[in-house]
Amino acid sequence: MNTKKNIGVLGLLGLVIMIQLLTHWTGTQYYLTQLTMSAYYSLVILGLCVLMGYAGQISLGHAGFFAIGGYLAAALTTHDLTPYSNTLIIQVLNRCGLLIQGQDIYGDVLLYFNPWVSCILAISAAALTALVTGIPVLKLKGHYLAMATLGFGTIIYRIVLASAFFGEADGISDVPPFTLVSGIPGLPVIEVSGDFSGRVQNYYIAWSMVIAGTLLLLNLIDSRVGRALRSIHGSEETADAMGINTARYKLKTFILSAIFAAAAGVFLTHFNGGIGPSEAGIMKSVRYVAIVAVGGMANIWGALTMGVLLNFLSLRGIFGTYDDAVFGLILILIMLFAPEGILSIRIRQRLRNAFSSSTSEIRGGESS
Amino acid sequence: MALLEIHRLNKKFGGLHAVNNVSLTVKKGMIKAVIGPNGAGKTTLFNLIAGNLSPSSGSVVFRNHELQGLKPYQVARMGMSRTFQNIKLFSGMTALENVMAGRHVRSRAGFLAGMFNLPHTWREEAGIRQKSMDLMKLLEIEEFAHKESTSLAFGQQRAVEMARALNTEPELLLLDEPAAGLNMKETAELGRLITKIREMGITILLVEHDMSLVMDISDEITVLSFGHKIAEGKPAAIQQNPEVIKIYLGEN
Ligand SMILES: Nc1ncnc2c1ncn2[C@@H]1O[C@H](COP(=O)(O)OP(=O)(O)OP(=O)(O)O)[C@@H](O)[C@H]1O
Ligand SMILES: [Mg+2]
16 A cells, blocks of 8 residues: 555656656647646645545635635735834844845835745635634535535635735736745755746646645545544544544644645745636636546545646636536536546446456355 | 443433433443333434433433533543444445544544654554454454445444444443344354453443343343333343333234
8 A cells, every 4th residue: 555655656756757858858848837837726626635535525615725825925925015114023024034125116125025924824824714614614514515615715705806905806916936945055046936947947846746745645545534534424423433523633624625725826826926816716616626526536646637637728728718617517427427526436446346356256245 | 330320311302202211320341231112212322322412301421421511522532432223334445444443542643643654653553453453353354354344244244333343442332233134143143242342341231122132141131112211120030021021022
């Protein structure tokens, strides 16, 4: 099991490198941009996969967590703090190196949050929001949970659309690069930005995050906690009777998936140099759910594969004006014909059973 | 003080008085049976004890702790485990994984330890697996360990459920009709198994319709009818009790 997991992750790493080399040799580096964006969206989907597929809790509000991450990162790194530079808190922050200086077109000094600080604040805000909304909302089940999370997503959408701080319908642009590594001798500056020259670098940043995220979640699923989550999915009442604090596990998973979504939001916003309200929209949440479903629900690799594939196709414009409709249609088809997803565990198990020696089946003497 | 003390317990579902002023005690180390016709309130009583339902009035004291207001997972952590009348296995998980899930209360690895696959979790996981396999051997279901649990035969599913409950290392084990759906040979085996479990130091409270099993293994029997406790005593005495014969044994 363990070695299988590591081989999978190594295989993914190899594939990521191979694809980059291929685009290099064939002169198709322009694909890297969409592959980078798909990677970040896949991060949202991976987190949601654990929540939906393993813990069995649906969320139709995950674009909201993505937006909290992205919008806060954008707002905090673009709003000038010089009007408040006399206040104690800004001075302390500045002294601690948590702010960075810029210049406007007239040469005046501007003051912004360091992207590291805004990143941590944005992700913390998303985690806190997940905690506060999760406590009441996760008491609900099934349709009611779906509707409540949909409501949450709607609120976030209306907030970013209505407030000047978040740029209303225009969103926020001119978000600065997020410098991850600089000033280390022998290493180039590594930063998250949409800069043309940083395309390869950003492809690897995004995919490192996806690989790390995949490994962490695969580990989690294989662990005691993963078993507890799956048992909650199997029968909440029984999990409870086995001493599993189901409410707590659901809440923690909700927060974990919100952190994945928010981190994706932060990084993609720095990569794109901005964020708009469509990222917070309901259709984005529906899309994430549809992709987890089509990936097989309780299937990290399926979610990742579908996450990259469908987002890539969508970003390449394959679906044209029907983009959102395609994901709606996918959701309908999945619910109608394969509620467990097309790459579901059960189907894989059936396949495995079909190929494994049939003698053991007979010896098992199953009736049921 | 007895391991479990139930005092004047009541549960009403609307106009239905499902459990009516029932008191009973279970002493450490005994096998106690609750019998009664269909709808007598036996399962409801179990749900009240395990915290799945909250009583309309009355108290349940387990290991000297009042259980009032505790959630099932908290009761489970105090050393009470159970099986269900309508078997409730975790679907989508193998038999072994089901049994391993029972070990939850006896292990600790959390989210971060799991995500980072920290070395100290390896030993814990290996221990859980070992202990679970041992229990499956004891219940003679180890050959089904890697089968999807809900694909197993009925009797095997019951055994998996029992192994899962035992894996919490309970003080008190509640079994709701463990012999339902078993043939005579399997029922006799179950009787031996329950006695073996008691010898492991686990106290047992069971609901059962199979009279020969109940008479065979129980130290004490409580009879419920329409929510009321109508008799209590040693198997021999219960067998002789005219009221019991009338309402329960008579109808068979
Ligand atoms: N959640 C509930 N809501 C309403 N009525 C209930 C509920 N649970 C049980 N009852 C009713 O309470 C009564 C006792 O039910 P219970 O399941 O405890 O009986 P039982 O003794 O376990 O019977 P059986 O031998 O058939 O399992 C029945 O009349 C049942 O219909
Ligand atoms: Mg019952």
